[in-house]
Amino acid sequence: MTFWSSQKIEANLAKLTDHPDKEMIDCNAITLRVGGEVYVTPGLEQTAPNLHTKKQLGPNEPIPIPPGKFAFLLTEERVTIPPEQMGFISVKATYKLKGLVNVSGFHVDPGWSGPLIFTVFNAGPATIHLQRGLPVFLLWIADLDEASEKRKTEAAGDGIPPAIINNITGVVDSIYALEKRLKEDVKVVADKQEAFHAQVAEVKERQSKVLLYFGIAAILAGTIVGVGVKMLADHLFPTAQMEVVVQGPRNAASAISPGKAQPARLAPSNDGKPASPENATGESGT
Numbered sequence: 065m066t067f068w069s070s071q072k073i074e075a076n077l078a079k080l081t082d083h084p085d086k087e088m089i090d091c092n093a094i095t096l097r098v099g100g101e102v103y104v105t106p107g108l109e110q111t112a113p114n115l116h117t118k119k120q121l122g123p124n125e126p127i128p129i130p131p132g133k134f135a136f137l138l139t140e141e142r143v144t145i146p147p148e149q150m151g152f153i154s155v156k157a158t159y160k161l162k163g164l165v166n167v168s169g170f171h172v173d174p175g176w177s178g179p180l181i182f183t184v185f186n187a188g189p190a191t192i193h194l195q196r197g198l199p200v201f202l203l204w205i206a207d208l209d210e211a212s213e214k215r216k217t218e219a220a221g222d223g224i225p226p227a228i229i230n231n232i233t234g235v236v237d238s239i240y241a242l243e244k245r246l247k248e249d250v251k252v253v254a255d256k257q258e259a260f261h262a263q264v265a266e267v268k269e270r271q272s273k274v275l276l277y278f279g280i281a282a283i284l285a286g287t288i289v290g291v292g293v294k295m296l297a298d299h300l301f302p303t304a305q306m307e308v309v310v311q312g313p314r315n316a317a318s319a320i321s322p323g324k325a326q327p328a329r330l331a332p333s334n335d336g337k338p339a340s341p342e343n344a345t346g347e348s349g350t
Contacts, residue, residue, distance in 0.1 A: 080205065147212050
């Protein structure tokens with residue numbers, strides 16, 4: 065088995081592809097571009113992953129491949145492999161180093177005619193961005209010892225067959241998908257804890273307010289009861305206050321010291337005339 069050189073590829077380029085551009089030759093390989101149809105497995109953020117299907121791309125339209133996702137990529141060029149040769153395919157090193165891995169196989173059968181379908185997997189940590197017309201793939205041509213009797217005899221279709229998509233339809237639980245789901249679950253738990261702490265703080269604040277209101281109410285109730293009791297006592301026992309007022313002067317008079325002379329008491333005379341001081345009697349008379 066001998067691999068073709070760049071000179072032989074250039075001489076037979078029109079037989080190998082429908083876009084015979086010499087700029088497509090990279091060393092001893094033919095560069096192939098991303099075509100107009102792709103399929104990328106859905107992510108967890110999509111509401112109906114089972115309804116996800118392939119997509120038609122316009123000129124230079126971008127296509128992202130998130131981490132942990134598979135993708136079917138159709139080539140822009142139609143490739144024809146003669147019965148005496150076979151092809152070997154791969155992804156350019158530029159995209160391999162980003163984590164884009166070819167998992168569709170590594171050869172093209174003798175007699176193949178049509179666009180190639182690359183199945184790739186993003187094993188890298190970040191989304192890989194491609195677009196239609198971007199040179200991503202490589203094709204090498206090798207000679208067989210003779211024409212293969214068993215070979216492809218029918219031309220391939222121009223699109224990605226639904227049967228291929230059915231093999232990997234739905235959400236793929238890759239390490240990155242599981243990590244994302246775990247982070248989302250942790251965030252949900254953290255949000256619930258935060259909401260719970262907020263509710264506890266709110267309940268404590270309400271309890272403090274209730275205790276304050278009860279304290280104020282108790283003070284007001286005590287004041288009202290005290291005033292009521294006093295008013296009731298004043299209404300039921302008014303004589304006690306009057307006795308205090310009346311007895312006040314008597315007690316003051318009796319408090320005079322015995323060493324001082326008491327004023328004389330004037331006794332009325334027998335003839336009805338006012339008593340004279342001479343007839344007055346007192347405790348201090350001689």
